[in-house]
Amino acid sequence: MGTDYNEYRREMVTLHLPFRHEESEILAESRYLQLYEENEALILDRRKEFESNLDIEKTLEICRELCREYVSDDGEEINDVVSRIPNENPFAELYHNPNADLNDDLRLALFDKLGSIAKKKDNILPYPEFYGLMRKANEEQREILFHTIHHSISNNEPMQKPLLIYLTGPAGSGKTFVIKALMEIYNRFSDTDGIFNAYIACASTGKAATAIGGTTVHNALSISLSRLLPLNIEKAHQYRALFELIKVIIIDEVSMVSSELLEQINERLKHITGLFTKAFGGLDEILFGD
Incomplete structure (x- = not known):
């Protein structure tokens, strides 16, 4: 307390x-x-x-009206929602078996708990649009993108090392374009369950995070502003289950991330994945900065 x-x-x-x-x-x-x-x-x-000007009763009444607008007389919507509610404590199995497979209840619970971090996977671009996206890249950008595609396709090979990339360039050099292209590549070529994105996109500031459709570093990895606090057992299992589906951490505006925070990111990812001998828990790490 x-x-x-x-x-x-x-x-x-x-x-x-x-x-x-x-x-x-x-x-x-x-x-x-x-x-x-x-x-x-x-x-x-x-x-x-x-x-003092917040009218609680009026706010609650507005919420009730909104709820009534979207519920039909036959209650089909209610039944649909009820059918999707997971069993009590869907993470219980993970407490006893951290390597347990992700069932439907657990996926739904993860999306409820951590969906704002990993985000639901958007529709993958049709191939003609994906090819058009790649053609827009300049020579240097295309080299990075092709290297990432090759890495993603070869990800299951023995001795495959995680990507650790730092991309730098002034404003207007196309960093955001590369970030968006990398998001598409990881979703397209990574073997995931299709619910969550294969990446977590974050940035050092809320403004930068919004620009790439992500969240802040602190929010993404539950890092306190003052120091790195251990995750409680339920949160740790939630993150561990989620990161079975995550292939890469993308961090924008890393030039505003202190060395202390970068080390906290490294330690947090090691504890989440359990791979303490590998940098950033064995995940791909792509950093962008000025």
Whole structure:
């Protein structure tokens, strides 16, 4: 509970008190604890100011109306949803057997828990469009893309080493184009179950992550802003099951990722996959930066 309360105080300080550098002014030496104690009254007043206009009853009524709009009289939609609800604790089998196969209930539960991280696989481009995408690449870009295709096709060969690539270039050099092309390649040539993308796309900032349809590094791998905390047993099994389907981690704006955070990513992936002797847990790692 103490950790949760400290996290609450950190959030309140960052939301309601002005600062320039979060790392040095708030996170360093847990300064947010002292800042919260010194400004508790001000923080509470600002919370009231921002939250006082929220009409809970009206919001709930709007939600009820929206629910009624999408439920037909014969209840078919309700029955369909109920039929898709997994059995209680679908991860229980993984607690006893970490190598258990992913059944339908587990896939559905994974999508519910971690779908915002891996994302549902989009339709793969028809071959004519895929060929057109490849033709748009310049010579240097095409070299990387062809190398990745060859690697993906040969992924099951013995002694196959994971890709560790760092691509750099100024703004407008086509990094986002290459990221999108790599996403298509991994989904097209990776042997996965077809529900999740074969990649996790993330970035150092929310703005950069949005541009590539991904999430932040911290959210993707459950990394705290202050330090790397161990995953609880349920979360660890969820990630382990998900990463049976993931082939590559794509990180944009890596130039804004500190060496400490990069090492935390490395350690987190090792713990998720259980491959402690391999960099980034044996996954392909493709980094983009300026």
